[in-house]
Amino acid sequence: MKGVCMSRSKPARALPAVLCLSLMAGCGHAPNPKNIAPVATGGGYQAQYRDPPRRADTAHLVAPRINAEACQGGGGLRAEDGKGGGLIPSALQGERLTRDDLLDVRVGQDETFNAEYVISRDGFLKLPFLPPIKAQGRRTADIERDLSRLLRDGGFYDAEPRISVRLVDMASVNVAVSGAVFEPHAVEVGLRSGSDIDRARQGALGASTEGRNLSTALRAAGGVRPDADLTRIELHRAGHRHVLDVRGVFEGRHAVDIVLLAGDEIVVPTRMCFQDDLMRPGPISPPGVSLYMSNLTQPATGNALSAIGREVREVPYGTRFMQAVVDTNCVGGARASSAHRSAVLFTRDPMTGVSIVIERKIEDQLRRPDRDDYDPYVLPGDSIACYDSRMTNLTEIGRMVGTVVGAGLLLR
Numbered sequence: 001m002k003g004v005c006m007s008r009s010k011p012a013r014a015l016p017a018v019l020c021l022s023l024m025a026g027c028g029h030a031p032n033p034k035n036i037a038p039v040a041t042g043g044g045y046q047a048q049y050r051d052p053p054r055r056a057d058t059a060h061l062v063a064p065r066i067n068a069e070a071c072q073g074g075g076g077l078r079a080e081d082g083k084g085g086g087l088i089p090s091a092l093q094g095e096r097l098t099r100d101d102l103l104d105v106r107v108g109q110d111e112t113f114n115a116e117y118v119i120s121r122d123g124f125l126k127l128p129f130l131p132p133i134k135a136q137g138r139r140t141a142d143i144e145r146d147l148s149r150l151l152r153d154g155g156f157y158d159a160e161p162r163i164s165v166r167l168v169d170m171a172s173v174n175v176a177v178s179g180a181v182f183e184p185h186a187v188e189v190g191l192r193s194g195s196d197i198d199r200a201r202q203g204a205l206g207a208s209t210e211g212r213n214l215s216t217a218l219r220a221a222g223g224v225r226p227d228a229d230l231t232r233i234e235l236h237r238a239g240h241r242h243v244l245d246v247r248g249v250f251e252g253r254h255a256v257d258i259v260l261l262a263g264d265e266i267v268v269p270t271r272m273c274f275q276d277d278l279m280r281p282g283p284i285s286p287p288g289v290s291l292y293m294s295n296l297t298q299p300a301t302g303n304a305l306s307a308i309g310r311e312v313r314e315v316p317y318g319t320r321f322m323q324a325v326v327d328t329n330c331v332g333g334a335r336a337s338s339a340h341r342s343a344v345l346f347t348r349d350p351m352t353g354v355s356i357v358i359e360r361k362i363e364d365q366l367r368r369p370d371r372d373d374y375d376p377y378v379l380p381g382d383s384i385a386c387y388d389s390r391m392t393n394l395t396e397i398g399r400m401v402g403t404v405v406g407a408g409l410l411l412r
Contacts, residue, residue: 032051032359033344033357033358033359034357035354035355035356035357036354037349037352037354037356039051039356039358042063042066044349044356045227045274045347045349045350045351045356046063046067046274046376046377047062047063047064047066047067047274048063048321048372048373048374048375048376048377049356049358049376050063050374051374052360052364052365052368052370052373052374056368056369056370057370057373061370061372061373062373063276063372063373063374064276067273067274067275067276068273068275069273070272070273070274071271071272071273071275072271072272072273073229073232073269073271076275076277087256088244088256088258089242089244091240091242092235092237092242092258094139095139095167095259096137096138096139096259096261097119097135097136097137097138097139097140097143097167097261098119098123098136098137098171098173098260098261098262099119099120099121099122099123099135099136099171099262100118100119100121100171100172100262101118101119101135101167101169101170101171102116102117102118102167102168102169102171103116103117103118103119103125103135103140103143103165103166103167103168104116104164104165104166104167104168105117105125105127105147105163105164105165106163106164106165107147107151107161107162107163108161108162108163110161112128112129113127113128113151116168119135119136119171120132123135123136123137124136125143127147129154129156130147130150130151130154131150133146133147133150134146136238136261136262137237137238137261140165140166140167141165143165144163144164144165147163147165148160148161148163151163170190170212171190171262172188172189172190172191172192172211172212173188173189173190173212173260173261173262173263173264174186174187174188174262174263175187175189175217175260175262175263175264175265175266176264176265176266177217177218177220177221177266177268178265178266178267178268179228179266179267179268179269179270180224180225180227180228180229180268180269180270180350181218181221181222181223181224181225181228181268182221182222182223182224182225182286182350182379182380182381183221183222184221184222185221187217187220187221188220189211189212189213189216189217189220189260190211190212190216190260191211192211212259212260213257213258213259213260214233214235214244214246214256214257214258214260214266215246215249215257215283215284217260217266218266218268218284219283219284219285219286219287221266222286222380223284223285223286223287223317223380224268224278224284224285225268225270225278225350226274226275226276226278226279226377226379227270227271227272227273227274227275227350227351228268228269228270228271228275228278229268229269229270229271230245230246230247230250230278231245231247232244232245232269233245233246233266233267233268233269234265234266234267234268234269235258235264235265235266236264236265236266236267237261237263237264237265238263244256244258246284249282249283249284250277250278250280250282250283257283270351272351276377279317279318279377280317280318281316281317281318285317286317286380287317288314288315288316288317289314289315289316289317289319289378289379289380289382290312290313290314290380290381291312291313291314291315291324291327291378291382291383291384292312292382292383292384293312293313293324293327293328293383293384293385294383294384294385294386313327313328315327315378318377319377319378320372320375320376320377320378321343321345321358321360321375321376321377321378321384322360322362322365322366322371322375324378324384325343325360325362325384325386328343328384328386330343330362330386331362331366340361340363341361341362341363341386341387341388342359342360342361342362342386342387343359343360343362343384343385343386343387344357344358344359344384344385344386344387345357345358345359345360345376345378345382345383345384346382346383346384346385347376347378347379347381347382347383348381350379358376360374360375362386
């Protein structure tokens with residue numbers, strides 16, 4: 001074969017040279033993917049990205065410990081104090097009003113003031129013949145006190161009138177979410193379609209909704225990242241900064257889930273480390289992970305043939321790489337032709353934005369007892385590609401040999 005490949009006496013002899021190169025490329029092992037991030041030493045976003053050794057370590061799993069060693073400040077989900085959450089600051093307690101909220105105002109039997117009002121865009125409740133009453137960020141009881149005072153000061157009543165201010169419908173609000181979330185941007189929460197509005201409940205007054213809560217906004221921003229510091233989430237409102245501990249939402253206790261107002265800003269700080277405890281479904285986690293997958297034996301020659309656009313699958317948040325590989329149909333089948341496959345994970349460090357490529361030998365990963373130490377979690381936006389077994393590669397080489405030999409015969 002060497003003599004044939006090196007021969008240059010005739011143009012037809014160039015075809016076997018291509019054949020030699022194809023055989024060499026098909027039988028050789030591809031080098032490990034190179035990364036800018038120090039993935040091989042455990043310094044990537046997940047310690048599970050590091051390359052597994054040839055011999056399995058059955059003593060203990062060290063990836064979570066490596067991840068935790070990089071953490072800065074704050075406290076993890078399993079805090080040493082055992083509280084697992086905080087208390088709602090007094091300034092944020094209760095349901096607060098915001099612009100566009102619908103109120104029912106009643107002053108005894110007074111036809112002048114009894115009506116339904118919408119809080120104006122500047123945050124004031126405006127009744128006829130009275131100065132505007134500040135409503136943004138306040139409770140209905142605060143409005144009742146101010147209204148009683150204005151009616152007496154304006155000479156409408158000599159004694160304190162009977163006043164009722166009730167919330168009829170809560171408006172949607174726009175809030176800004178930034179920091180350690182997967183999709184930092186301004187989000188609208190609390191919006192309901194006309195078909196979802198319950199007229200009977202509106203008629204009963206006392207409107208409320210969970211759609212305007214802090215957890216809803218975090219989820220609308222893609223959910224918190226695994227590096228988020230849940231003990232120091234910041235809420236900026238009307239020039240004031242409030243620090244919230246929301247760890248309780250994962251444990252079902254001490255849940256700090258306040259009602260948001262228009263113009264609120266939420267900042268989720270980072271602990272600069274990957275926290276394995278946060279990789280599970282929860283009220284502020286991503287609703288799921290959409291994975292882009294490819295396991296084509298042959299390179300696609302067109303979008304229709306590869307069914308492009310259909311190979312996006314939803315998996316639960318907390319799914320690991322090998323679970324997703326199984327979901328891609330890269331595991332199983334005839335052992336003679338399906339063993340020795342490999343899979344590649346394309347991901348990106350959400351803190352630095354640097355891309356990372358991880359490759360695993362599927363058969364080796366399935367059989368080693370310390371597989372969890374080298375089995376990373378998949379994150380939103382990740383992609384997975386599968387490479388076929390050696391038997392499939394040899395079949396492809398055989399097909400290529402037949403094509404090249406046939407072409408060489410035609411050129412003689």
